[in-house]
Amino acid sequence: MDVDAVAAMVRLISLKDLTTAAHTWRVVLYTRAMAEEFGLPPAEVERLGIAAALHDIGKLDVPDEILQKPGKLTDDEFRTMQLHTVRGHERLLLSGETDQVTLELVRHHHERWDGLGYPDRLKGEAITRAPRIFAVIDSFDAMTSLRPYRQDVGPEAAERAMAELHAGSGTRYWPQAVELFDRLYRSGHVDWILEYYNDRAEHPQFCARAVSTLRRGG
Ligand SMILES: [Fe+2]
Numbered sequence: 001m002d003v004d005a006v007a008a009m010v011r012l013i014s015l016k017d018l019t020t021a022a023h024t025w026r027v028v029l030y031t032r033a034m035a036e037e038f039g040l041p042p043a044e045v046e047r048l049g050i051a052a053a054l055h056d057i058g059k060l061d062v063p064d065e066i067l068q069k070p071g072k073l074t075d076d077e078f079r080t081m082q083l084h085t086v087r088g089h090e091r092l093l094l095s096g097e098t099d100q101v102t103l104e105l106v107r108h109h110h111e112r113w114d115g116l117g118y119p120d121r122l123k124g125e126a127i128t129r130a131p132r133i134f135a136v137i138d139s140f141d142a143m144t145s146l147r148p149y150r151q152d153v154g155p156e157a158a159e160r161a162m163a164e165l166h167a168g169s170g171t172r173y174w175p176q177a178v179e180l181f182d183r184l185y186r187s188g189h190v191d192w193i194l195e196y197y198n199d200r201a202e203h204p205q206f207c208a209r210a211v212s213t214l215r216r217g218g
Helices: 003-016 022-037 042-053 055-062 077-082 084-094 100-106 130-146 154-167 175-187 204-216
Strands: none
Touching: 003 022, 003 042, 003 055, 003 204, 022 042, 022 130, 022 175, 042 055, 042 100, 042 130, 042 175, 042 204, 055 084, 055 130, 077 084, 100 130, 130 175, 154 175
């Protein structure tokens, strides 16, 4: 999928789940920074960034009343929500996507290192590397973005999120991914991304900058 198509998808997903596109662009930029920290070549960095942008594409197939429900989901609703991984994977296959990294990241970004995730309950190294790394990033972003029920933001929230990631290392998360993300966070290279935590604002310049990063491929 080219960058314009990816950007259009990101807009569609954000309209559908009533969030802003900033969440997606933050995780794209964290993913690219992680891939660079890992020493991957530019083409791989670019490929992972695009896979990250599409991670929740399956939410387009979740009914609005579940996706946009303000309160807690029932067990049945939660099961439907979990299907966004499978639906996203199917949607990409139907659209002719052949990139394995994208397909695997979309399907497996909610798997857990200990095998208790979804949709396939894969365990450990049965989960490929990209979704193992992405799970850490997605959680960090969820824990550091401004939500109605949360007071702390910025550095305070980030420290709390890092502690949570370490607590989940070896159970929820691949330990190496936690270590790597910790190193990246401590390096200060992602501080500027963290500043766009407010999901109630649109951050058009930030989103445009993220899109152009994807376009430049570096
Ligand atoms: Fe997801």
